[in-house]
Amino acid sequence: MIVAERKPFDEIKNMVSGYKKVLTVGCGTCVAVCLAGGSKEVETLNAELNLAFGKDKIEFGAETVERQCDMEFLEELDSKVDEYDALVSMACGAGIQFLAERFPNKPVFPAVNTSFIGVNLDVGWYEEKCRACGTCVLGLTGGICPVTMCAKSLFNGPCGGTNQKSCEIDKEQPCAWYKIHERLAGQGRLDQIIEISPPNDWSNQKPRKIIQPGYEERVKALGR
Amino acid sequence: MMAETTNTIDVTINKDVLVIGCGTQGLEAAEAVAAKGYKVVLVDDADLPAPAANAIEVMANTKVESLAGLAGDFRTCLANGSGRSERTFGAVVVAPRYGLAPLNEAYGLALNDKVVTMTQMEALLDDGAFKETLVQGEGKSIAFLSGFGQEGDPAATSRVLEAALTVQQAGNSRAYVYANNVKVGARGLERLFTQGRNEGVVCFKPLEKPAIEQGDTLKIVINDPVVREDVELEPDYIVVEEAVVAGPENLAFAEILRIDTDLDGFIPSNNVHRFPANSNREGIFVASQPADAANVALRVAELLDNGVRTVAKNAAVVDENKCTICLTCYRCCPHGAIFWENGIAAISPVACQGCGICASECPMDAIQIGDFTDEALTADIQEAVASVSGTPSIVAFCCQNSALEAGEAAKAFDAELPQGFRMVQVPCAGKVDVEFIMKAFVEGADGVMVAACHEGNCKAERGNTFAKWRVEEIQKRLETIGLSKDRLIFTTIASNMAEEFSMKVRMFAEQL
Numbered sequence: 234m235i236v237a238e239r240k241p242f243d244e245i246k247n248m249v250s251g252y253k254k255v256l257t258v259g260c261g262t263c264v265a266v267c268l269a270g271g272s273k274e275v276e277t278l279n280a281e282l283n284l285a286f287g288k289d290k291i292e293f294g295a296e297t298v299e300r301q302c303d304m305e306f307l308e309e310l311d312s313k314v315d316e317y318d319a320l321v322s323m324a325c326g327a328g329i330q331f332l333a334e335r336f337p338n339k340p341v342f343p344a345v346n347t348s349f350i351g352v353n354l355d356v357g358w359y360e361e362k363c364r365a366c367g368t369c370v371l372g373l374t375g376g377i378c379p380v381t382m383c384a385k386s387l388f389n390g391p392c393g394g395t396n397q398k399s400c401e402i403d404k405e406q407p408c409a410w411y412k413i414h415e416r417l418a419g420q421g422r423l424d425q426i427i428e429i430s431p432p433n434d435w436s437n438q439k440p441r442k443i444i445q446p447g448y449e450e451r452v453k454a455l456g457r
Numbered sequence: 458m459m460a461e462t463t464n465t466i467d468v469t470i471n472k473d474v475l476v477i478g479c480g481t482q483g484l485e486a487a488e489a490v491a492a493k494g495y496k497v498v499l500v501d502d503a504d505l506p507a508p509a510a511n512a513i514e515v516m517a518n519t520k521v522e523s524l525a526g527l528a529g530d531f532r533t534c535l536a537n538g539s540g541r542s543e544r545t546f547g548a549v550v551v552a553p554r555y556g557l558a559p560l561n562e563a564y565g566l567a568l569n570d571k572v573v574t575m576t577q578m579e580a581l582l583d584d585g586a587f588k589e590t591l592v593q594g595e596g597k598s599i600a601f602l603s604g605f606g607q608e609g610d611p612a613a614t615s616r617v618l619e620a621a622l623t624v625q626q627a628g629n630s631r632a633y634v635y636a637n638n639v640k641v642g643a644r645g646l647e648r649l650f651t652q653g654r655n656e657g658v659v660c661f662k663p664l665e666k667p668a669i670e671q672g673d674t675l676k677i678v679i680n681d682p683v684v685r686e687d688v689e690l691e692p693d694y695i696v697v698e699e700a701v702v703a704g705p706e707n708l709a710f711a712e713i714l715r716i717d718t719d720l721d722g723f724i725p726s727n728n729v730h731r732f733p734a735n736s737n738r739e740g741i742f743v744a745s746q747p748a749d750a751a752n753v754a755l756r757v758a759e760l761l762d763n764g765v766r767t768v769a770k771n772a773a774v775v776d777e778n779k780c781t782i783c784l785t786c787y788r789c790c791p792h793g794a795i796f797w798e799n800g801i802a803a804i805s806p807v808a809c810q811g812c813g814i815c816a817s818e819c820p821m822d823a824i825q826i827g828d829f830t831d832e833a834l835t836a837d838i839q840e841a842v843a844s845v846s847g848t849p850s851i852v853a854f855c856c857q858n859s860a861l862e863a864g865e866a867a868k869a870f871d872a873e874l875p876q877g878f879r880m881v882q883v884p885c886a887g888k889v890d891v892e893f894i895m896k897a898f899v900e901g902a903d904g905v906m907v908a909a910c911h912e913g914n915c916k917a918e919r920g921n922t923f924a925k926w927r928v929e930e931i932q933k934r935l936e937t938i939g940l941s942k943d944r945l946i947f948t949t950i951a952s953n954m955a956e957e958f959s960m961k962v963r964m965f966a967e968q969l
């Protein structure tokens with residue numbers, strides 16, 4: 234799924250100030266699952282904006298559709314947006330753009346920062362898994378993404394910095410190519426590791442993690 | 458399988474019972490449950506003695522590999538040498554395994570052939586050759602240490618008294634017991650103690666832990682509170698007590714069954730709102746004490762009865778059009794009452810306790826709780842704020858298991874409460890949603906209070922914790938908006954603390 238984090242409140246507030254009637258649109262799929270832009274986040278954001286602006290200055294409406302990345306679901310908004318002079322979207326970048334495309338006459342503002350494609354480790358806790366590089370090599374790498382996990386995104390690794398299972402940038406960061414080696418060896422397909430993939434010219438970081446605000450304690454309590 | 462009446466439904470449930478882990482407790486529980494007329498399957502990963510009751514099916518050397526489903530319909534996979542089998546049960550009883558850890562270090566002693574553990578001494582006393590040395594020549598003197606390395610209990614006391622009596626009865630040897638508290642609060646223990654005394658067992662009750670020298674010989678010095686003098690003894694053997702520790706199997710059981718352990722790894726976790734033999738999941742019971750067998754049988758019969766349960770229809774209901782199966786509710790339900798089916802979350806009316814944690818955590822607002830629907834609570838909040846004229850207006854979300862009763866009592870005793878104070882009843886503080894708190898502020902409340910059960914005392918295990926996290930999170934948000942975070946507080950209270958409650962409310966009002 235796509236993982237997003239809500240934008241700092243002041244940033245959202247500045248974007249909508251000056252409008253009279255604003256519709257906040259949530260998305261019921263990825264961003265709801267990662268607790269950043271579902272129905273609850275829409276209501277909460279509107280309440281916060283109401284408190285910040287005072288109840289009467291700007292009127293905030295709320296709608297949450299199943300997915301903002303499906304035109305059929307955006308269609309449900311057709312009859313509703315006319316009365317608003319701006320839209321706030323809590324979907325990922327793809328959803329926001331689709332919403333803007335559907336209603337080209339309305340200013341559309343993002344309320345979340347789209348962060349990564351990742352997996353759910355526990356409630357409110359996510360880990361990046363894929364950089365959507367467009368040239369998926371998972372078939373050669375035993376199902377472990379070197380673009381995401383390797384600090385240099387090496388398609389053909391490891392580099393000289395591989396250090397006893399860890400990456401040279403950080404002891405806590407596993408070496409992607411060590412893991413790939415172990416996985417392939419375990420499946421008896423180690424010969425594939427020498428197949429050359431054309432290199433990608435990317436500079437990269439190690440996988441990012443998000444713990445949604447309010448869930449830090451829970452993650453700590455789980456001791457993980 | 459479900460027949461509807463007005464507000465309740467009858468649910469047909471499985472009546473077989475799985476008992477995991479044998480030992481005395483497991484065996485007794487299995488027999489007690491079988492005696493109530495239920496079919497029992499007893500599994501253990503080791504060999505099993507044959508139980509007396511023949512209604513019990515015994516599966517030795519068998520592991521419970523997985524457990525899915527809910528009370529009345531637990532689906533398990535049992536594995537042993539002859540393969541795997543899928544079995545369904547209405548209830549599960551687990552008899553946890555314990556280990557023993559010697560407490561010699563508490564007395565500054567190293568274990569050797571003269572300083573031995575209780576378990577080692579019991580083995581020696583079973584050994585004919587050793588017993589012979591107790592009779593030969595001058596015999597032996599054996600000192601037992603009990604209750605200084607840990608708070609003693611009847612089970613530990615009973616082992617000491619039994620062993621001391623055996624030594625004394627050998628004829629030519631003497632047993633000395635150094636006890637902190639002699640805990641005889643179990644059947645037959647008082648008699649055992651008296652019998653020992655009559656046979657010549659010497660019992661000291663020093664006020665402080667005995668000072669012991671461990672060299673070529675052993676020496677114990679105490680100040681005897683009765684004769685008020687130092688008493689010295691050079692025993693041939695010192696026997697140190699042992700602490701009961703949770704076996705690693707406990708954690709494995711807990712994980713497979715999705716039940717909580719306490720901090721030391723014991724199951725079940727403690728909860729004052731629960732009967733001792735109950736775990737945090739409906740339908741999973743724990744037999745860890747001798748007295749538990751009867752209790753377990755009682756609870757099992759209460760749950761399974763004749764195989765039909767009448768339950769509230771609307772305890773917690775999922776709106777199938779809203780649920781996105783994000784699994785948040787499944788992960789947050791403290792009673793393991795949620796699963797998923799046909800693309801949406803489903804809540805078992807048998808296992809659900811109506812706490813509302815799931816409803817508050819659901820990002821799609823897809824769950825409604827019986828008498829506490831979002832609509833009803835929103836109306837309560839509006840009503841609470843609207844009914845106040847003057848300031849400050851305070852909306853207090855009160856858990857009906859604690860704070861609500863404290864508040865009602867405070868009113869009944871005419872305790873002084875601020876004019877603008879209003880309570881909103883919730884089934885558990887875990888039902889207090891971020892949205893509700895924000896709603897109260899938007900409606901115009903000056904202050905919002907979330908009042909929960911004390912830590913470790915929540916009927917829903919974690920409802921108070923969830924509420925506390927949410928409050929902390931909203932406080933941060935209030936500050937970002939530019940409002941004072943002190944307009945929102947979280948507090949814990951017990952139902953009998955009316956005076957404290959009214960004081961907390963008054964202090965909050967002053968600070969507003």
Ligand code: SF4
Nearest residue numbers: 260262263302325328
């Ligand atoms: S808009 Fe983005 S977040 Fe929403 S469903 Fe589509 S991809 Fe997922």
Ligand code: SF4
Nearest residue numbers: 363364365366369378
């Ligand atoms: S290689 Fe990794 S980042 Fe690239 S598409 Fe495949 S999974 Fe995604």
Ligand code: SF4
Nearest residue numbers: 780781783784786819
């Ligand atoms: S939390 Fe809500 S949306 Fe998620 S699975 Fe449960 S009912 Fe469905």
Ligand code: SF4
Nearest residue numbers: 790809810812813815
């Ligand atoms: S109301 Fe409580 S017990 Fe019932 S399903 Fe929801 S979280 Fe579980």
